Amino acid sequence: MASVTDKGKEAPKRPAPLILWLATVAMLAACSNDDRAARRAAAGPSPDRAALLRVASVAAGERQFARCAACHAIRRDAPDRNGPTLFGVVGAPVAGVSPRFGYTAALQRVGGRWTPERLDAWLADPRAFAPGTSMGFPGLADPLDRADVIAYLQAQR
Ligand code: HEC
Structure with missing residues (x-):
């Protein structure tokens, strides 16, 4: 019976890694689009x-x-x-x-x-x-x- 209780305790932890993973994916997607702004900034004002x-x-x-x-x-x-x-x-x-x-x-x-x-x-x-x-x-x-x-x-x- 102890093992059933353990499993019950572990279950609520599961969503956390999924949320982290989704957040990471969202962040990476945003970076690949938004890095334009960062690159523009890195080029300086009125870049040649x-x-x-x-x-x-x-x-x-x-x-x-x-x-x-x-x-x-x-x-x-x-x-x-x-x-x-x-x-x-x-x-x-x-x-x-x-x-x-x-x-x-x-x-x-x-x-x-x-x-x-x-x-x-x-x-x-x-x-x-x-x-x-x-x-x-x-x-x-x-x-x-x-x-x-x-x-x-x-x-x-
Ligand atoms: C609607 C068709 C079309 C599109 C779209 C187009 N081109 Fe062209 N491109 C041509 C043609 C036709 C030539 C040959 C022009 C000539 O002989 O006057 C050419 C020539 C070139 C050349 C010169 C090649 C050489 O040997 O000197 C370059 C470089 C080039 N294109 C780059 C691009 C780039 C980069 C894009 C996109 C941003 C683009 N072209 C979009 C049709 C197109």
Whole structure:
């Protein structure tokens, strides 16, 4: 009979670990969304591009890349879609990351290579960066979104 009594005493303790676990899960979920605010704060007041790149998050950039994925694959050797496959684009020649892609003269005219700075300008406003480009994307208005995407692109090499 003693064992039955013991079990009876233990039962009320059970919910506590469950609540702790739920609280931890909720906290982690909140962190992954809210760490934007922390990252913005860490970049300082009116941060420049370099400061934003320092606090950029590859994971956040991967989520942002959902906006690019309709037209761009990113894995090595993946076929081009509406746009060229972007594996290894940071440091690649402009209009040259995918040699088999049919680029516009507008983008070919730009010349040089893709640096984080040039990608930032391109992703802010593709049509201003290369007037006549066929990249039908309005641009990412938020500089932190752009820094995150660039960090993600930089990690794919
Ligand atoms: C609606 C389709 C579409 C979307 C959405 C899109 N792109 Fe593009 N992208 C293109 C096309 C088409 C080109 C080729 C442009 C040209 O030749 O003028 C291109 C070119 C590029 C290039 C230049 C590649 C090179 O070899 O020089 C980069 C970098 C790029 N896109 C990044 C992105 C990123 C990052 C996003 C998301 C934030 C994005 N694009 C969203 C269609 C798209």
